Amino acid sequence: MEFISILLVIVAVAIGVYLGKNVLGRKSEPAPIYVPQPDLGEAKEKAENILKEAKEKAEKLISDAKEEAKKIIEEAEERAEKLLKEAKEEIERLKEEIERRKKELKEREESIQAKERHLDRRWESIERREEELLHRERELKELERSLDNFREELREREEELRREREEIEELKKRELEELQRIAQLTIEEARQEILKKVEEEARKDAIKLMKAIEEDAKRKAEFEAKKVIATAVQRLSPQIAINYTTTTVELPSNEFKGRIIGREGRNIRTFEILTGVDLIIDDTPDIVTISSFDPLRREIAKEALQRLIADGRIHPARIEEVVDEVKREFDEKIRKLGEETVYELELHDINPGLYYYIGKLYYRTSYSQNVLLHSKEVAYIAGLMAEELGLDAKLARRAGLLHDIGKAISHELGGSHTDIGVELARKYGEPDAVINAIRAHHDEEPVRYPEVALVCAADALSAARPGARRETLEAYIRRLEKLEEIVKSFKGVANAYAVQAGREVRVIVNPEEISDEEAYLLSKEIARKIEEELDFPGQIKVVVIRETRHVEYAK
Known part of the structure; x- marks a missing residue:
């Protein structure tokens, strides 16, 4: 509209100028009637005024138009800068998104590589397992041959016992006749005397035979157990974590x-x-x-x-x-x-509600041993031994990991960590074998599953490993004193010494009061009483020493 107004003003000025020139240039002609002449000066002045006003208005409009154009340009520049800034931000965001995607792809690639390595290790484990199974099959065949030999030895020993019985019967007859002839005893009195002597001899022979059979069976069982434990432990490289205060x-x-x-x-x-x-x-x-x-x-x-x-x-x-x-x-x-x-132990079906309690075990200690690392070690050892024995390795790992789960919150709630662990296991739907492991590893109930027995053994191994646990000096001294006190309570014990940090006790007996056979029985009774009255990690070796010395001086 302003532009149209400027055009109209300019057209009006042009018409005024044109009319003024025509009026001034036109020659006067006689006319019959007198027409008054217009005032040229006034017209010119009006025309100039109109022209001046038009110029001023035009200049003002041009000035306004320039200012408006300047504002538009400035706004356009600001908008361009804003768009440029937004474009840069979008580019940065896209770069970050690309980097994030690259990082995710790299992580996925690393995860795939890790899974491939894990599969390679599993394949190697399967191959080793096949070799071990073949080796174990050969060993079982050898063991069968050994058992056949052992049966043959038992038959020979039974034959020897039968012959010895016949000899005893013969001796009984001779002694009976001799006693009747010399002591003039009655038949009943002679029978009682002979039976008493025979019973004493038979008791000694039975103890010797029992000891030999037990030692032979114990030696073979110990060999097999050591082989299984050694095979499991050597495949594990555990951390020894001691927490301080x-x-x-x-x-x-x-x-x-x-x-x-x-x-x-x-x-x-x-x-x-x-x-x-x-x-x-x-x-x-x-x-x-x-x-x-x-x-x-x-x-x-x-x-x-x-x-x-x-x-x-x-x-x-x-x-x-x-x-x-x-x-x-x-x-x-x-x-x-x-x-x-x-996930490290491949127990993917554990209820996620237990994740927090399992992680919290990392911040709990038992005799300065980190409970989570101890639980993982027990899980690995129990799983490896289960694989060696053909049992459920996954169940053994699961029970080993959760056997001390109650320690995660026992210090907050109070009470036994086994009772709290059982409550947690039942709450999150753990199988009965896990609950049995929680109670059985502290002898609160008997072992009902073979995998639980392995968990108890692995728990003892992890706790008894040198450097795994510490205890205060006062508790250590009390335990040694209690151990020696238990041993000295037996009749015939002259002295007792706890050695090897309380993992072995050496018992000195009076040879006049204790025979060799009785020393053998005494070692068993001492071990049984220690198990009943003393809490200790690992195992304690009981060594009974009976020695007779005869000293004489040549003068």
Whole structure:
């Protein structure tokens, strides 16, 4: 509309100029009637005014148009910059998406490679298993031959016993006649005397025979058991993890100690109350010590303190915020650790509700031994032994992993970790063999499954391995004193010595009171009483020593 107005003004000015020129240039002609002449000066002035106004209006319109055009250009430039910025952001986002996709593809590729390696290992394991089965078949054949030889020996011994009985009967007759002739005893009295002597001799012979048979059977059984255990243990390379009660955190400089303590100690008090640990700040340069018997609290406190040091802002509100954040992250970390453990042992059908409790075992200790690493070790050993014996290896691994699951929360709820473990196992639908393993590994109920027996053996192996566990000096001394006290309570024991850190006890007996056969029976009775009255890891070897010395001096 403004442009049309400018055109109309310009046309009007042009018409005025044209008319003015025609009027001024036109010659006067006589006319019969007088017509008054227009005032040319006034017309010219009006025309100039109109022209001037038109020019001003045109200039103003042009100026307005330029400003409008400038604004449009500026807006266009801003919009172009905005579009360019958005385009760059979109390009960056696409780059990040491409990188993420590349990373995912790389992870998938690594996962596929890992699975391929796992399949290769499984194939090698199957091949080794086939070789072991062939070897075991040969050994079974040899064992059958040995059993045949053993049966033959038993028949020979039975024949010897029969001959000895005949000889005894003959001796009985002779002694009867001799006693009647010399002592003039009655037949009944002679019979009782002879039976008493024969009973004593037969008892000694029976003890000797029992000892020989038992030692032979024990030697063969021990050989087979050692072979199975050695085969299982040598295929496992376990970690030995000893947990301590303190953790150290390095500081960038010593000035951070004052910032951690805070004004009037408010920062350190807030930190200790929220995390449940003790912060030890001493003269050691650039070191702060975190002390707590709870490994989970120590780890949370360590992570929170490292984040506060890295952030630099250390005050009560920030401490509370960081500690809460670390606690939330640790819950997810614990669940993830349990899930990784389950998949590592190939127990994919375990209820996901147990992942958190399995992961929490990593932050529990037993005699300073990490409970999760102990449970994994028990699972591996039990599974390997089950494979050697042709049993259910997966069930053995499952029972081995969950046999101490109650320790994850027993310190929070109180009570026996076996009772709590049974409740958890039943809650999440674990099979009866797992529940039996939880109770049986502490002898709270008899073993009902062969896989559970392997779990109990693997538990003892893991606990008894040198360096796996520690105990306090007081508890160690009490255990040795109790062991020696039990042994000395038996009649005929002169002295007893606990050696090998309490894993062996040597018993010295009076040779006048204890015979060789009675020493053999005494070792069994001592071992049985130790099992009933003393708690101990692994096994204790009982060695009974009977020695007679005769000393004389030549003068």
